[in-house]
Amino acid sequence: MATAASTTGGGGGLSRSASAIVAVTESGQHLLRIDGYSHTMDVPTGSDIKSPPFRVGGHSWRICYYPNGLSSAWTEYISLFLQLGGDAPQGVWTRHTFSLLGREGKPVPYFTNSGKKIFTDWGTSAFIRRSELERSEHLRDDSFTIRCDVTVVREIQTKTVDVGAAPAVVPPPDLHRHLGGLLATGEAADVAFEVDGKTFMAHRCVLMARSPALRAQLFGLSEESADAGGGSTIAVRIEDMEAQDFEALLRYMYTDSLPEMGEQGEAAAMLPDLVAAANRYGMERLRLLCEDKLRELVDARTVAAILAFAGEHHCHGLKEACLRFLSDPENLREAVKTNGLEHLSKSCPSVLVDLIAKLAAE
Template structure:
């Protein structure tokens, strides 16, 4: 980030102060690629790759390209690995990324390659991630399987903005950076000492951050570990993408970008409400409720109302009842059999609706 300030002196001797900031906006993400049946992938010829399914970070689609016998004959003793910009962007994308190998014993990931920040047009990576002989004798390969983690940070845009001038100082202080630094710590897993197993995926995190953010995790993690050891925690009844969003909130105090599809938001937000209740995070629950209120319409109100009743989300429930108190809205909901859904899943909510309509 860069800042600039200017001052002008008028004819009357007064001093005018102004300041601006140039801010690089970034977004980070993580993708894990598990190689099952490693020995069988060695049948792939040198120079040929196996691509991961696409994943999105920073508004772009990416793939990890795995060359089990190297990028070329010069690297045939190595595993080559590249991050590919799916589809390509003519002007390229500024991004930095790290390839790490995960331990089967839940230890912090070991970085093997880091791109410190390049404009990626097609792909960028390393021809010599690790010698196959080294991998085969390491703790990373267990049961003919190993896992690669790719951490990606994309510079999405560079903004300029006016900032307040601090009286008596030459320039205004820069915007807060704590959330960005903590997001980077989560993305790299550096100094992580907790390994969460969720829905077949491993998430590395930092006990001190988790204990500060959640009273439930404070009770669960206090007294554990110590001496540099990693605490292993298995999380049941939660999808990996929901736990990933929960962790990101703990580190950045922000919800994930939901994009333009309401269906995507409606699918994740209720799960985050349940996670907030599970871990005693009241602010997260209220933020998710606010987002869900924005999604209330004739198509979604029945499901959201039933959810609000089940999870005791009183503000969200009131918002749904207010929506249904409009006769036109109510008629649209009846057409979709929404009230029938509510009467079966949460009949007490229907009683509240009738009481509200009767009082008006």
């Protein structure tokens, strides 16, 4: 944040000045591992276990772990609070996040809680339902880990800014826009894809950089074309894919983004095809992006079909989301009414076995 002033002298000259207000911050992380989770259940509701103190931003902090909830209203949950040391002044500005860490030591998106405030104590009464934690893969050997990220505003400074030269304004990245324009115009394209009766022009160098499967395929075709004395454009026929799905795949390769999907039915129809295409062409980020969007479509009407698809295409995160949805008895009753589970038992019985095991573990 900056302020500026100017004055005009008697001779008509312009005097310019500028200043800046700068918030100086410090960030830190603290890992709290809960070993012997089942034994912490002996701690009564409303009582906490405090972590050793740790320092961030010149202040002392502790994590307060309530294994049976902050109060009687939250007995099914683990509650977490971040406590500021008693010797700290009032009015400490902070941002803070609690995250459950997964098997690879990365935060689990479903179990991450953030906030910001002028600090005394802050936390969440419903960080995670104990039954969900106990059914998940994140509780291993009766142990799990919580990460607390803290950013503290240490001070706010003001300083004079040199206005001798106007600062350069750097525009946002626009590589995706330029590559998208190259795809749209087909300029200098050197590969033609025939898909479902339509032709799509593209650029070998882009596709080979984005997909290991296409790299191998196009490299081999380039050598064959050169040996045969063919032209500079390679023709490739794509089977078992609709034109609109291949067009969306190409768009992602050039722009790293998916097309807008206005209607839920449109997304439900295209996203599974894009997951299959991502597996086919070795594009992991695209697969995970589509999986994440498919999670948003899980409801009592769709869960059986999505669960069967997740099992068939090895979408472990999507499968876990469906199983978690069905672990709620009310959701399960609604799903049974749609006869989706009957179809699931015939088309993908192994997934149904996983669901029964998950319900039995409750």
